[in-house]
Amino acid sequence: MADLRLRRSVLYMPGSNQRALDKAKELPADCLILDLEDAVAPEAKDLAREQVCAAVKAGGYGDRELIIRVNGPQTPWGEQDLKAAIEAKPDAILMPKVSSTAVLEAIANRLEALDAPEDIDVWAMIETPAAILNIEKIAQARRTVPGSRLTCFVLGTNDLAKDTWAQLVKGRAPMMPWIMFALAAARANGLTILDGVFNDIADVDGCREECRQSRDLGFDGKTIIHPNQIEPANSCFAPSAEEVERAQKVIDAFNLEENARRGAIKVDGRMYERQHLGMMRRAVAWHEAILAKGT
Incomplete structure (x- = not known):
């Protein structure tokens, strides 16, 4: 426990916004997800890749974990993202839409083929109905898939809502069975698990309430999308x-x-x-x- 890694606040930063990448060096978030996927428009994908990888190589982020979220392998940008991310050497690569162990097998094979440094972990976005149905096998891939490098689940609650038509309501009752199923699978297999984002960046009290719920449910931390959500996440995931x-x-x-x-x-x-x-x-x-x- 002496080497406990804090992941209370995990801030998404759009890779196409150089100013945001620079500002992140001064923010008290525990971890940064430098995003090449959802937060970046198609016409800005190449620019985002260049800026994010340059930022990781240059450093200056202190002891914060740096995670690059790449585009999926089925997209026009996925392979280039992966190659560039490996060269940049972040702490982890976040794979979107991990809906089966096949995705983790494929990424393990690509990491091996590209001679990726052994200290780059793989984080998995859990954001599809198929992922929830396959969650136990996906979590077990940490041990069953050779070279999987899987260490962390990240819930994508917005995508889950989109695909299931579940409403994003206060308290998240429609999603609670899926949330707890994913959390149980993570804990049973020694994985870190991070809660999904709170969308209303103007509602700091609402964010604080959901961070408190996340902590009570058993999450390691919460993914966030705005600097004003850092303090609620950091304080709620700290023992009183x-x-x-x-x-x-x-x-x-x-x-x-x-x-x-x-x-x-x-x-x-x-x-x-x-x-x-x-x-x-x-x-x-x-x-x-x-x-x-x-x-």
Whole structure:
């Protein structure tokens, strides 16, 4: 847990906007997705690819993870995007519309053929009805597909809404079964999972509420589309001072010699089993990682 990687706020930045790419160097987002796909018009795809890859090579983004979202292999830009991204050496490549293990098998083969550095991970957009139906096998590809490099799921809730006709309503009840199914598959297979975006960039309170819901559901962080959504994501995915204090009390209590053989103990009037220790240690580690990062 000492090397816990923070992914509370994962900001999409349009690759065709050089000013945005430069501004991102000063933003307190944990991760940046430099986008060549949905946020870029067809006539700007080549420019976006050039600018994004140049930005990654040049650096200047501190310790933020840099992820390049490429266009799909079935598009006119997919192969060039992939080659250029590999040359730029981001932390990860985000593949859109991963609806089956076949997509991950294909990307694994291309990465091998192109001699991609081993430290480039693959993130998968989960954004189609087929992906939800195949989610368990897709998550298992982390182990079953040789060279898959899969480490993270990113929910694409806007595309899910488009393809299913589900309404994007407050609380997201129509999508909740799909969201939790994807989250369970990720957790069962050791994957990070990031929630989809909140579209109303003017509604900071609404964004905060959905970030809080994301955290309560069990996500590692939230993808966001505007700098004013960074603070709600960062704050909501941080344990509160009360949570950290309680977690440390439980850890300290279990460390006492008289509790060494106990499966359950009482702390401040509440019962805790040893299985809770993992949760408590994670809260403390999360807090320490945030303090170390300084945001």
